[in-house]
Amino acid sequence: MTDISARDKFTALRKVDLLSRLNDAEIWELVRAGLWTRVPADTAVVREGEAGKSLFFLGSGNAKVTKEGKLLGSLTAGACFGEMAYIKAGEMPRSATVETLSEAVLAEFDAETLGETSLNCRLQLTTALLHAMVDRLAMANERLAKAPK
Amino acid sequence: MLGKGASGTVYLALDTFSGNDVALKVLDQSVVASPDFEATVTAQFMNEASLAGKLQHPHIASILEASVNRDSGYIALEYVPGGDLSQYVQPGKLLSPEQCIQVAFKSCGALDYAYRQGIVHRDIKPANIMVVSGTNIKVADFGAAFLKSGTDPQLQQDMGVGSPYYMSPEQVSGAELGHQSDMFSLGVVLYELFTGKRPFTADTLPELFRKILNEQPAPPSSLREGVSKEVDRILLQMMGKQPAERYPSWAELALDIAKIGRLSVYQQGIQDSDKFTALRKVPLLERLNDAEMWELVHAGRWTRIPSQTAVVKEGDPGKSLFFVASGQAKVTKGGRLLSLISTGETFGEMAYVKAGGMPRSATVESIADTVLAEFEPEMLQKVSMNCQLQLTAALLHAMVDRLATANERMTRAPQ
Numbered sequence: 001m002t003d004i005s006a007r008d009k010f011t012a013l014r015k016v017d018l019l020s021r022l023n024d025a026e027i028w029e030l031v032r033a034g035l036w037t038r039v040p041a042d043t044a045v046v047r048e049g050e051a052g053k054s055l056f057f058l059g060s061g062n063a064k065v066t067k068e069g070k071l072l073g074s075l076t077a078g079a080c081f082g083e084m085a086y087i088k089a090g091e092m093p094r095s096a097t098v099e100t101l102s103e104a105v106l107a108e109f110d111a112e113t114l115g116e117t118s119l120n121c122r123l124q125l126t127t128a129l130l131h132a133m134v135d136r137l138a139m140a141n142e143r144l145a146k147a148p149k
Numbered sequence: 150m151l152g153k154g155a156s157g158t159v160y161l162a163l164d165t166f167s168g169n170d171v172a173l174k175v176l177d178q179s180v181v182a183s184p185d186f187e188a189t190v191t192a193q194f195m196n197e198a199s200l201a202g203k204l205q206h207p208h209i210a211s212i213l214e215a216s217v218n219r220d221s222g223y224i225a226l227e228y229v230p231g232g233d234l235s236q237y238v239q240p241g242k243l244l245s246p247e248q249c250i251q252v253a254f255k256s257c258g259a260l261d262y263a264y265r266q267g268i269v270h271r272d273i274k275p276a277n278i279m280v281v282s283g284t285n286i287k288v289a290d291f292g293a294a295f296l297k298s299g300t301d302p303q304l305q306q307d308m309g310v311g312s313p314y315y316m317s318p319e320q321v322s323g324a325e326l327g328h329q330s331d332m333f334s335l336g337v338v339l340y341e342l343f344t345g346k347r348p349f350t351a352d353t354l355p356e357l358f359r360k361i362l363n364e365q366p367a368p369p370s371s372l373r374e375g376v377s378k379e380v381d382r383i384l385l386q387m388m389g390k391q392p393a394e395r396y397p398s399w400a401e402l403a404l405d406i407a408k409i410g411r412l413s414v415y416q417q418g419i420q421d422s423d424k425f426t427a428l429r430k431v432p433l434l435e436r437l438n439d440a441e442m443w444e445l446v447h448a449g450r451w452t453r454i455p456s457q458t459a460v461v462k463e464g465d466p467g468k469s470l471f472f473v474a475s476g477q478a479k480v481t482k483g484g485r486l487l488s489l490i491s492t493g494e495t496f497g498e499m500a501y502v503k504a505g506g507m508p509r510s511a512t513v514e515s516i517a518d519t520v521l522a523e524f525e526p527e528m529l530q531k532v533s534m535n536c537q538l539q540l541t542a543a544l545l546h547a548m549v550d551r552l553a554t555a556n557e558r559m560t561r562a563p564q
Binding site: 083084087088092095119120122123126127129130131133134136137138140141143144147 | 498499502503507510534535537538541542544545546548549550551552553555556558559
């Protein structure tokens with residue numbers, strides 16, 4: 001979409017916690033590599049069980065995450081979703097549905113578009129995702145350890 | 150000046166742009182101005198050199214730059230300070246059989262990599278295998294074979310070009326050269342390295358060629374004490390008269406060489422070939438190429454530990470990542486056995502990723518003699534970015550798989 005300025009895209013990605021370890025040059029690479037879209041409210045971006053291999057950042061707006069109709073959480077600007085299917089490059093179906101609650105700006109990335117970014121940029125993004133996954137795994141392990149056997 | 154070769158003079162030069170020492174080979178005027186050196190040859194050479202220039206391998210001396218025209222030509226190569234293998238083929242200066250095995254294994258890996266990029270060396274000889282230090286070698290002069298005048302060995306010898314001692318039967322008879330021709334030549338080099346003697350010698354060139362084509366060399370073990378029958382078997386197979394009698398691939402040869410390295414009775418520490426083959430068996434590392442694997446071989450801390458040694462303890466701080474190169478270990482948490490870890494498996498990933506920000510979540514204790522490769526975040530920051538990216542991506546895949554399993558268990562667990 002032409003109505004999202006490069007400056008807005010940069011600001012949006014710079015606000016993403018997951019990308020805090022990337023320097024400005026690397027963020028600019030992502031600005032150019034991403035597929036940017038503006039979607040209206042009540043749009044399903046990914047659907048549980050469907051195939052998919054892209055990673056999304058919510059540039060602006062809000063979205064909700066549901067699994068089997070049950071609300072799991074909500075996402076605000078700066079949130080990231082779709083990581084697992086992206087990492088497994090389509091081998092793993094989407095584990096939940098993400099639907100916009102308001103008009104939203106989305107940045108979408110897949111392995112091919114990211115393959116064109118610099119080695120540095122890819123290493124930083126991969127490292128950031130690895131940290132996020134380890135944190136999530138530690139949390140899951142903790143919950144499992146506490147769960148009644 | 151570093152030396153005078155078949156086609157030019159090699160100088161030690163300073164690359165003023167990068168600040169690195171380079172070996173600058175300046176081609177002789179007679180080579181570039183010779184009638185043989187037509188435009189097509191120039192094009193072929195540039196083509197070959199640019200292919201060879203793409204070779205990035207820990208055991209290959211990189212070509213940094215090459216330029217040839219009718220008046221002059223040069224090739225800038227990575228400078229390797231420790232001389233070449235010809236210093237070790239004199240009696241009294243021979244390397245130990247164990248060191249020879251390591252040189253053999255690394256040369257094989259380099260030639261395998263080059264062959265998979267579509268390059269046959271065509272001029273393997275001791276002077277083309279450079280020494281960094283110890284058994285750390287770099288195969289040099291890829292692509293330079295094009296500078297030798299044609300394939301007529303007689304002509305080459307008349308011009309003082311190349312060394313006929315390392316030629317394969319197919320090279321002697323002017324046939325097409327393939328990776329198994331390099332294998333024959335490497336066989337001759339290794340024979341000389343193990344024994345201090347050349348497998349084929351003669352006073353005249355026709356006599357030498359006759360021997361290369363027809364004669365079986367004496368088994369290396371008959372020429373030097375300490376050389377095993379296994380070495381005989383491998384070297385003689387490398388020097389089979391027909392390419393089909395040699396090993397079909399470098400990988401198969403490398404595997405055979407690694408095996409005798411491991412069985413060696415003199416073995417003290419953990420050999421590089423063992424480290425490399427151990428990491429090759431780690432499923433987590435399967436996406437790494439050979440060059441990246443060698444980086445890990447050198448970056449890691451390798452230890453041999455007895456049975457019943459605790460490697461990491463639950464709750465302790467720690468930041469290293471471990472691979473089990475051989476042996477077996479058990480994983481316990483709160484005294485309860487969680488799983489067994491054996492050869493090729495990985496542990497300590499989470500504490501490694503969080504660089505010490507997360508305590509060890511379980512205890513890992515060896516239950517047999519075990520060889521471990523240990524990596525700390527700081528050690529891995531020194532490897533190439535490509536290698537870091539591949540390893541990080543591999544860990545990321547493993548973590549996502551584990552997270553998916555955990556998520557599934559959570560959905561099934563009573564809320």
